[in-house]
Amino acid sequence: MDRRPAYYALRIAVVTALYVAGWAALVVIGDSWWTLLDAVFLAFVFGQVALLAHDIAHRQVFRLRRATEVSGRLVGNLCIAIGYGFWRDKHTRHHTHPNNEELDPDIHPSVILWTQGQARAAQGLPRLVAPVQAFLFFPLLTLEAFNLRLGSIRSLGDRSLKDRGWEAGLLGAHFAAYLGALFLALPPGKAIAFLLAHQCLFGIYLGSVFAPNHKGMPTLRGTDRTDFLRRQVLTSRNVRGGRIIDILFGGLNHQIEHHLFPSMPSPHLRRAQAIVRGHCQELGIGYLETSLTESYRQALASLHHAGAPLREARTT
Template sequence: MDSQTVHPAPPDIRQGTGSDFAQLSRKVADAGLMGRRPGYYAARIASVAALYVGGWVAFVLVGDSWWTLAVAAFLAVVFGQVALLAHDVAHRQVFRLRKASERTGRIAGNAGIGMGYGWWQDKHTRHHANPNHEELDPDLIPDVLVWSRNQAHASTGLPRLLGRYQAFLFFPLLTLEGFNLHLSGVRSLADRSLKNRVAEGSMLFAHFAVYLGALLLVLPPGMALAFLAVHQCLFGVYLGSIFAPNHKGMPILTGDDRPDFLRRQVLTSRNVRGGWFTDVALGGLNYQIEHHLFPSMPSPHLRKAQVIVRRHCQELGVDYLETSLITSYRQALASLHHAGAPIRQPVPA
């Protein structure tokens, strides 16, 4: 079978006791997996920074040539790796002190790739607290797509227009995700509760000015527009392809559906099988279950933690899902198609 579970029949998602996670936490701590990895992150930050600088040097050297679109594709992947680093920084996996984490996160997010770090961190924190909860997870807001049949029944406007064929439109729509991140970061600056608004805004607009200025300085207008489109669209597809396998197609909670912490995280998450290439390409988020249980665990420890977590879930009779990357996309798209079914049904005369 392509999907691997450790329990054939998932238990009721509401059952369980809080002590189950405490027992697991002790096992993980005893294995030394919560310890920091400064050497690993120093090497990773240096590698990504070198690729980032090297990409822009290549952009200048290639200059007025259509080969610049290959550089755009390369930089799309590098931008995705910067986003993954910002993710680890936000979860306090890299630095012990909060100030160091926040400063590095803003430099990587706002200045590096034009993503509003403060806005994203707040959104992502709320997602971790209530993954796949229809009312509480900001990643399930039906702003463009509908994620459940309840949302489909209540949909209007764009979600209703797209919902009929949303499974087929999902990956094409990801080409807009990079632009959406930029726009959301700018819009968040209007929120007075956003911390360090001045610093966030200054870095964001400095990124946009330098980025667009470089394109127009090195390339003719038409080629600059093509570079921007290829770079930003592939960046969005890469980001979406990283995050889509994690929760889409997994159980969706509603209302008072709030199981204990361990089950809330495990039963709504999916792991993706693979070797070192998958670990690098997905930034360790292929171990989504372990990441959600222990968000501050350094990403290189997640593979080792998986053995402990999977065995613990098996002992408890808690369903633990792990699939191939292709199967995860298939399940996510099937879920989207299922969610949009009410929109496809003909309206009674």
């Protein structure tokens, strides 16, 4: 549970260098379609910034609350335009009630439906999408970055949001700097192409990191009284892999350990895994760990299963 200041100092330095390099490359390459390669690179970098913001919000990096909040807003609001307060509130509710149909905002019905019960009650666009949502899941992830920005902006209207002025100012500064850089460095057509490529790929990266963690795992309801250990372990899935997977996922491939110990620094999750897995085996609690491709297969199979009632209704 000890903090890792040297690790996070190095990680912050590396991510900052990549972030600066990505924007410098835009200026250096200039008016050329080769800038779309830089858009791909910056999509990865924005994902790494988001994963760093995740660790900061969980107080894995700084001991003091004020340092956590200031750095979280700088990294989240200013660097990638995802509201720190909006995301922290949403993510805290997810950690408290993972995969709970009524209480986990990550599986609230939207365009995507997560259970057959949600499918039966669906109306409008979700009802049209649900029968084929497994095939549309990854294409729809192209909209996830835009969805998070929209949620961040909407949250500014909530008077309970702490430091709304700072949140709004930093979001505005990001949008002004981002759009200014694109339209100063590129003609309008290329600037729009860069923006779409960058943001769509950023959304796919975020969704691809978070989808294997809980999608396709058992769901709960508000009336369930499952104890903490089972609630966190049975609704989470780990993804096998080495250091490359750890880097791509920011350590969240060890999702079970992260849910049991949210403030544990991400490089320690791999070390905790053997202890947690052994303890679960002793208690007879299912501990699921799969390959990356199998995690996606299970998630997509679950989405396909959720849409079954509407496919059957169409057939009838």
